[in-house]
Amino acid sequence: MSASSNMNWDRRNVLRAAMGLAAAGGLAACGGNTGRSGGGSGDALVQYFHAYGEAGVEQAVKRYAKAYKGANVTTQWITGSNFEQKLFAALLTKNAPDVFEFHPQIQLVKSGQVADLTDIIEPVKDDFNQADIKSHTVDGKIYGVRMIDDPQFFFYRPSMFEKAGVEVPKTLEELIEAAAKLKTSKVKGAYLGNDLTPVQHNLIWSAGADTLTADNKPAFNTDAVAEGLKQLRGLFTSGDLLLGAPADWWDPSAFTQGLTAMQWCGMWAMPVMQKALGDDIGIFPFPKVGSAGKESVYNGGWSMFVNAKGKNVEAAKEYVKWLWIDQKKYQEDFATSYGFHIPPRTSLAESATKLKSGLPAEGVKLFNEFGHFDNIGWTQAMIAAINDVMANSVRKNGDPKAQLAAAEKKVDTELKKLFG
Amino acid sequence: MSTTTTRGVAQPAPAKVSKTRPRRGLRASSTFNFWLFTGPFLIGLIIFVFVPIGWSIWLSFFEARFTVTPSEFVGFENYKQVLTDADFRGSLVTFTVFAAFIVPATWALSLGLALLVNRLRFMRAFFRSVFFLPTAVSYVAASLIWKMSLFNGVRFGLANTVLGWFGVENIAWLSNPDPPWYWLVIVTVRLWLQSGFYMILFIAALQNIPRELYEAASLDGAKPGWQTFRHITLPQLRATSTAVILLLLVAAYQAFDEFFNLLSKATWGQPPLVELYKMALGENQNYGAGSAGAVVLTLLICVVTLVQGKIMGFGRGEESK
Numbered sequence: 001m002s003a004s005s006n007m008n009w010d011r012r013n014v015l016r017a018a019m020g021l022a023a024a025g026g027l028a029a030c031g032g033n034t035g036r037s038g039g040g041s042g043d044a045l046v047q048y049f050h051a052y053g054e055a056g057v058e059q060a061v062k063r064y065a066k067a068y069k070g071a072n073v074t075t076q077w078i079t080g081s082n083f084e085q086k087l088f089a090a091l092l093t094k095n096a097p098d099v100f101e102f103h104p105q106i107q108l109v110k111s112g113q114v115a116d117l118t119d120i121i122e123p124v125k126d127d128f129n130q131a132d133i134k135s136h137t138v139d140g141k142i143y144g145v146r147m148i149d150d151p152q153f154f155f156y157r158p159s160m161f162e163k164a165g166v167e168v169p170k171t172l173e174e175l176i177e178a179a180a181k182l183k184t185s186k187v188k189g190a191y192l193g194n195d196l197t198p199v200q201h202n203l204i205w206s207a208g209a210d211t212l213t214a215d216n217k218p219a220f221n222t223d224a225v226a227e228g229l230k231q232l233r234g235l236f237t238s239g240d241l242l243l244g245a246p247a248d249w250w251d252p253s254a255f256t257q258g259l260t261a262m263q264w265c266g267m268w269a270m271p272v273m274q275k276a277l278g279d280d281i282g283i284f285p286f287p288k289v290g291s292a293g294k295e296s297v298y299n300g301g302w303s304m305f306v307n308a309k310g311k312n313v314e315a316a317k318e319y320v321k322w323l324w325i326d327q328k329k330y331q332e333d334f335a336t337s338y339g340f341h342i343p344p345r346t347s348l349a350e351s352a353t354k355l356k357s358g359l360p361a362e363g364v365k366l367f368n369e370f371g372h373f374d375n376i377g378w379t380q381a382m383i384a385a386i387n388d389v390m391a392n393s394v395r396k397n398g399d400p401k402a403q404l405a406a407a408e409k410k411v412d413t414e415l416k417k418l419f420g
Numbered sequence: 421m422s423t424t425t426t427r428g429v430a431q432p433a434p435a436k437v438s439k440t441r442p443r444r445g446l447r448a449s450s451t452f453n454f455w456l457f458t459g460p461f462l463i464g465l466i467i468f469v470f471v472p473i474g475w476s477i478w479l480s481f482f483e484a485r486f487t488v489t490p491s492e493f494v495g496f497e498n499y500k501q502v503l504t505d506a507d508f509r510g511s512l513v514t515f516t517v518f519a520a521f522i523v524p525a526t527w528a529l530s531l532g533l534a535l536l537v538n539r540l541r542f543m544r545a546f547f548r549s550v551f552f553l554p555t556a557v558s559y560v561a562a563s564l565i566w567k568m569s570l571f572n573g574v575r576f577g578l579a580n581t582v583l584g585w586f587g588v589e590n591i592a593w594l595s596n597p598d599p600p601w602y603w604l605v606i607v608t609v610r611l612w613l614q615s616g617f618y619m620i621l622f623i624a625a626l627q628n629i630p631r632e633l634y635e636a637a638s639l640d641g642a643k644p645g646w647q648t649f650r651h652i653t654l655p656q657l658r659a660t661s662t663a664v665i666l667l668l669l670v671a672a673y674q675a676f677d678e679f680f681n682l683l684s685k686a687t688w689g690q691p692p693l694v695e696l697y698k699m700a701l702g703e704n705q706n707y708g709a710g711s712a713g714a715v716v717l718t719l720l721i722c723v724v725t726l727v728q729g730k731i732m733g734f735g736r737g738e739e740s741k
Contacts, residue, residue: 081684085701092488092705111486186575194573194595195685236596243592244573259574381704391687396597 043071043315048090048100050083050302053251054268054338064323064330071315081248084380091307098316101147101302104136104376108305109143110418115308118142120321124345131373132344136303138376144303145324147334148341151367152198152266152298155252155273158282160187160261170295171288172206172231175262179240182261188242191260193249196236196394198264200386201372202286203228205296211378216419218411220386221404228289229393229400236394252276266300267363268339274359283362285370299371301341342367377418385410476711484708498712502699508713511695512720518691519672521607526668527661530615534622535653548623552616559613559677566609567594567682597688606689609678614671618664625660629653662732666725673721692717 049061058077065073076097078086090096091113108114121142125133132146156168164182169175179189192199204211207224235241242260247253252269254260256276264286273281285295304324306316323330328348335343336354342364343349355364385407392398475488480498482490502508537547554562570578573592580590593601633652642648654661676693683689690698696717700710 088705089701092486197685239589242574243595244571244577246568246572246574246577254574381702384702387685388687391685395595395686396688 043312045071045073045098045312045316045319046076046095047073047319048076048078048087048097050101051077051079052268052339054272057334057338060334060338064327064334067330068319068322070318070322071312073319088380091309096307096310098307098310098312099320100305100307102144102305103300104144104303104374105379106138106376106418107379107381109138109376112308114143115306115313115317116141116143117145117306117317117320120317120325121145124325127345127347129344129346129349131299131371132301132303135374135376144305145320146301146303146344147324147331149299149301149344149367150266150268150341151363151371152202152264152300153363153366153370154190154262154284154286155255155265155269156262156282156284157255157277157280159280161282164261168282168284169287171293172228172290175287176231176235176238176240179235179262180238183240187258188260189240190235190262190264191242191245191249191254192264194244195387195390196232197387197390198249199232199286200390202296202298203232203289204386205298205372206286206293207289208292208294211382212375212415216377216415218408218415220411221408224290224292226400226404229389229403231289232394233397233400266339267360267367268341270340270359270363271338281359283359283366285366295370296372297366297370299367299373301344301374377415379414379418381414382411385414476714479707480711480715482708484706484711486705488707490708494708498708499716501709502713502716505695507690508692508695508699511690511692514689515673515675515691518603518606518675519669521603522610522672523665523668525607526611526614526618527664529611530618530664531622531657531661533615533619534626535649537619538623538626548620551619554612555614555617557613559609560681562609562613563678563681566605566678571605594682597686600688602683602686602689605682606678609682610675614668618668621660621664622657625657626653629656662729665732666728669724669728670721673717673724 047061047065049058052058058075061077062075065075080086084102087097087100087102091100102108118141121128121133125142128146129149132149133142136142136144136146160182161168161178164178166178166181167174169178175190182189201211204220204225207222207228209222209225210219213219236243242254242263245254245259249264250266250269252263252265252273255263255265255269256273270281285297288295304320306313306320310316328345331343331345332348332352335341335348336352340355340360340363342355343352349355349364354360389400389403389407393400393403479488479490481493481495483492483494483497484490533551537544537551540547571593572580573590573595574580575584575590577590577593579593583589583591591601593605629652633656634648637648637652638644642651673691674693675691676697679689679691679694680697692713696710696713699713700707
């Protein structure tokens with residue numbers, strides 16, 4: 001016995017030492033990267049980016065930062081699927097980033113986490129896509145600079161459609177039928193991501209509902225949405241859906257490797273897809289759900305925010321202005337040289353030659369015609385509530401109406417906290 | 421008897437120290453050595469274990485959203501919230517199901533491996549290392565291997581390839597909770613990671629069983645195999661078994677990595693720590709409620725450990741011998 005208890009003690013010590021070292025290492029790493037000690041010329045800034053999947057983006061972001069003379073900017077490239085959790089946790093600490101990319105969400109404004117950027121955006125406001133300005137505005141103040149717009153829609157293989165005698169689906173029923181016809185022993189009909197949450201908002205929009213009303217009340221709990229969830233449950237259990245793919249929806253691998261005939265993905269993936277499949281790619285919006293619905297595209301994207309509680313707010317704003325307002329060359333490079341994104345600056349969007357023809361031009365068309373932008377009042381907690389609806393009523397056999405009602409309750413609680 | 425062997429090994433050490441003490445003077449004083457050796461660990465322990473525990477208990481009595489330095493005292497409000505939270509209570513059920521699988525399974529597998537390896541005449545060290553090696557793999561890395569290559573849902577995943585030979589359709593192991601195949605993935609990854617370590621504990625204990633007992637038994641007519649195992653090996657391993665089960669139970673309570681990495685955006689299979697993570701570090705960043713949950717969980721682990729110790733006699737082993 002004492003033999004084993006000795007071993008336990010050793011193990012515990014070893015573990016503790018390892019934990020200590022890891023934690024110390026982590027702290028040291030953070031400490032080293034913040035470079036807050038100053039001393040050198042100019043300020044030291046830290047920026048957080050989520051890990052873009054396309055090759056070369058990380059190098060590009062670091063190259064832009066290096067070219068900035070006003071401050072010494074360090075980039076933290078946050079890998080893994082839980083960027084928002086890492087960001088939110090980091091914002092509470094002393095090692096919080098000075099600038100970070102994220103989506104417009106009002107709780108960051110209400111908690112005083114993000115700085116008012118109206119003064120740097122105002123001079124060029126008219127050159128921005130007005131929907132992007134609107135989605136970053138609270139009470140007349142603009143809180144973030146949009147860097148890229150990322151429309152998300154279905155990609156499909158026209159050759160497979162032709163072979164199976166399938167037309168591009170206009171309704172969810174047609175999509176489900178098409179998936180069944182397209183499925184072979186090697187290829188699944190459709191891929192909506194491993195947990196199906198990537199299409200959750202489109203399901204709501206395509207059913208003629210919305211996440212929130214104009215005066216910030218829940219608007220997603222409708223019969224049409226419930227019906228759509230039921231149909232999606234049918235698709236989920238049909239065996240026609242690709243599930244458990246090694247690479248998730250934002251990565252084009254499942255599509256380019258021929259695992260699926262249709263995949264929900266974003267415009268960023270176009271260059272890789274075109275390289276792998278040539279012209280055998282088509283796109284279409286999320287089809288109509290129910291009779292009152294309308295096809296929809298999710299105009300996602302990323303924006304730059306300044307940490308209002310950081311130590312170098314002015315220097316951080318200066319940097320954001322320099323890169324994301326003034327340096328149009330870099331903005332265009334960022335939007336079109338790696339993955340394809342739509343520049344939110346109208347002047348850039350018009351001059352970006354790569355988006356002028358072929359598939360990218362079709363993407364821009366869907367973006368303009370069917371796109372739904374972020375609603376700043378729709379926060380991470382509300383997104384999580386809908387994630388649960390997808391899990392419980394599509395992946396599990398829960399009653400859609402009951403699940404939507406439960407989500408509505410959660411969203412209501414959040415809205416009360418935010419708007420009183 | 422295991423006691424005698426280890427004491428025998430351990431005893432020469434203090435003797436040596438006492439011999440060298442006069443020559444080295446202060447530097448070798450046992451107080452100095454004590455602090456020299458325990459100091460770094462103690463500092464680490466205080467900073468990374470005791471302070472956070474204390475802070476967490478303090479936080480649990482405050483309204484601490486989006487802050488870890490709260491000012492609004494709310495008494496037991498957070499505890500009320502946590503204990504009435506269906507998700508948190510559900511997670512305790514999840515944990516119980518998980519522990520009911522994993523504890524006996526790991527115990528049996530590691531004991532089985534230990535018995536096999538202990539019987540080997542050749543390459544014993546090799547097999548011991550082979551089975552022990554997974555212990556060095558991180559849970560996150562192993563989860564990703566399980567998720568992306570062994571148990572992915574596509575036709576070329578290892579599990580689906582094997583099933584494909586028998587004409588079975590592809591299974592979405594982790595995406596589809598019905599039937600709950602995800603438990604298979606979770607249990608196997610943990611078995612693979614843990615069994616080797618506990619196997620080593622069992623081997624050590626097996627080697628401490630005196631040969632004379634087996635000889636005496638065989639003289640008395642006990643048949644080798646099940647009879648000797650049942651009446652000699654197993655009782656002799658009681659103390660180690662108790663410790664192993666205790667450690668396994670604590671480890672099961674602490675399960676996080678594989679659940680977090682394997683089940684994305686799921687509402688099922690959420691053990692307590694994942695729930696607490698979502699509560700404290702999710703969208704709401706409710707550190708007060710999260711801390712209250714952590715305190716509840718700690719108390720629960722303490723109670724279970726004490727009860728288990730009472731039933732199985734942890735620590736009594738040596739005195740009774």
